[in-house]
Amino acid sequence: MIRVIRTGALLALAGAFIHCSSSMFSNPPEQQFRIGASTVGVQSVASHLNVPWQITWGPDQCIWYTEQSGTISKVNPETGKTKLLLTLRDVFRDRTSGLLGMTLHPDLKNNPYVFINYTGYSKTKTKVSKVVRYSYDAAKDTLVSPVVFLEYPAWTSHFGSRIVIAPDGKVMVATGDGAQDGNAQNIQSPNGKILRYSLDGSIPADNPFKGSAVWAWGLRNPQGLVYVKGKLYCSDHGDAIDDELNLLVKGGNYGWPVVEGAVNTDKEKAFAKDSAVVAPLRAWTPTIAPAGMTYYNSAKIPELKGRLLLTTLKGNSLRSLTLDPTGNKIVGDVNYFEKIFGRLRSVCVSPAGDVYLATSNRDWNPNAAPARNDDRIIRIYRIDAKHASPTAKPAIVAHKSNEAINKGALLYTNYCASCHKADGKGIDKIFPALLNSAVVKGDQRNLIRTVLNGKNQMPKFAFIENNDMAILLTYVRSKFAAGAGPLTVADIQSERK
Incomplete structure (x- = not known):
């Protein structure tokens, strides 16, 4: 059921966005690294953040980001100036819950919608996860008029929560299983699924199950979601084994909690006889905790062009995944910046081809004490040859055997x-x-x-x-x-x- 929320209790506005003529882009890089023949610089765009869970590039040339504590802001990466857009008053944060995923409609001028997924409270004060659509008021530079698409059980962990807009304009929402094994294979439960909505929150008539938002199921904790040439890719946390990169298809069952990775045990084979299971394109054991993901289609850093860029939490790295020409196979997997920035939660790319990373070193499960300026949004950008340092270190960490x-x-x-x-x-x-x-x-x-x-x-x-x-x-x-x-x-x- 769609429900309109009163906005007065939810909004907290900050001062107007300040534009500045000075440019951080002219500052020297904090570090330099080599990616193949390219030298890239590192700059901190924003620091001292409260677990930036989602970063996304906006049409105003700013990075819009959520913080797990319940705020949505944007930062101008060139000036470093920030603007608070929204503070949620009913957010519930504990370990992995809080304000998580967000996406902007790609045509924000004509469809001024911002979609978020967070954990809060129902009218009866029970903990629930919510999928909510806000409208962006460009004149006031703020978010207004929230409409609830869905409230569903919050459980204790495994929230998933990435959101993307499909090429056909539908809203795709990844949900985790809530650490309740029965949810992912239960079509009546919204947990452990990919859900599909129209922009107004209604259920599309061409969804695989009539009257249901479920578009795909059998997922554990999907934290990465991106479209590439019309195909939807998803990263999913495994348990002790088999973190996955999946190509999502309409009506697809991805097997959790019975099948982990490929169908190869007797139990998995018996399950697959009765339920067709879609195999992952890539599975990782030991696990890496794959998180946010995007597609790099710029020539600015040629070594990354045409790759999926996947952030990892346990892996503490940015993975570059090469798709074959069909988009149906992963044929390359390169690990960059391992243990350089710590846990990485989200990634986005600017039209200029710069890569932005959000760290997650102040979350519930840090590697160690966070650095003084954590959490950060970090800019990775190509440096021309005349300014490149001859002592730049390779971004690929060489490991001993x-x-x-x-x-x-x-x-x-x-x-x-x-x-x-x-x-x-x-x-x-x-x-x-x-x-x-x-x-x-x-x-x-x-x-x-x-x-x-x-x-x-x-x-x-x-x-x-x-x-x-x-x-x-x-x-x-x-x-x-x-x-x-x-x-x-x-x-x-x-x-x-």
């Missing part, structure tokens, strides 16, 4: 550190500490069973082979529990069910 790295430390980094952290201290009241933990120091059988089978919100790691599991848990015990002995392959095998 697995054989040259302590394998236990590598396995811990790949599968454990994103939650329990490199120092084993975890996050208070969210991820338990391993350092001096009774589980780590105590009965080794209990530790093995916990890791193999999962516990509470901790996923199962039974896919890790016995030899690697023994190496991993021996590393954990030696690093975080003084005096704890090593584990063997036989120890692991004896606890497998």
Whole structure:
């Protein structure tokens, strides 16, 4: 049901946008990197932000952005001047909830609509996720007249929340499963889906299920959504394995929670006999936590032209994904800026071919203490040859081979550190500490069973082979529990069910 919200309680206006003749673009770069033959500079466009969840390029040559705490603003990347457009008064923020996705209608002059997805409260004060359309008042430079397209259960995590406008003008909304496994395969639930609406909030007659906004289903936590040449691509967080890059099709089932990545286990094969499952174009194990995504179609940085640009949270990087000529396969995957800027949440591209990244180092699950100026919106731009530094570092980080790295430390980094952290201290009241933990120091059988089978919100790691599991848990015990002995392959095998 569509509902109009009273605007008085929701809006907070700031002063008029200040235009300035000085240009940040003339300032020297903070850093320089090499991407192939190109040298690119780095500039901070905005800093000290409160988790900028979505950044998008506006028709006013400004970057419009949401902050998880509940504000929508825009920044002129050339001057650094900002303008607050909206403050939500009913936003609920806790861990991953809050103000998340946003998109602008591509023809904002004739269709002055801005769509957002956030977690707030219903009339009865229950927590809900909302898809809301605002209108942009250009004369007053603010957002007005909110219309609710959908309210649905907020649950506790896995919100998805990216929004894009399709080439046919429809509104496409990605929703997470709410960490409730039954939602994604339930067509009656809006969670774990791609939803499709008309601009007025009505259900299009050509949706795959009559009277339903559901356009595709079987997703866990889709945080990237972009159209390329009429095709819709989506990034989705896996659990312990198989983060995915999917090509979304009308009526497609992407398998979660039964199928992770390709259909290859007996359980997945049995499920796929009764329900056709669309395989991902790319899957990542160890997981990378893929987030916002865009398409780079500029000649400014030729090494990126024709690539999907995907930000990652756990991966701490910008991935450049090459599509084949049909758009149906990923034929290249290059990792840039790994661990340079920290967690990356969103990306957009200006008409001039500059790439803008939003960091997410003040969110609920930071790698470590955020930098003094976090969170930031960062500009990546090409520097001409005469101004390029001969000492610019490559944006692709060269890694040592697995054989040259302590394998236990590598396995811990790949599968454990994103939650329990490199120092084993975890996050208070969210991820338990391993350092001096009774589980780590105590009965080794209990530790093995916990890791193999999962516990509470901790996923199962039974896919890790016995030899690697023994190496991993021996590393954990030696690093975080003084005096704890090593584990063997036989120890692991004896606890497998």
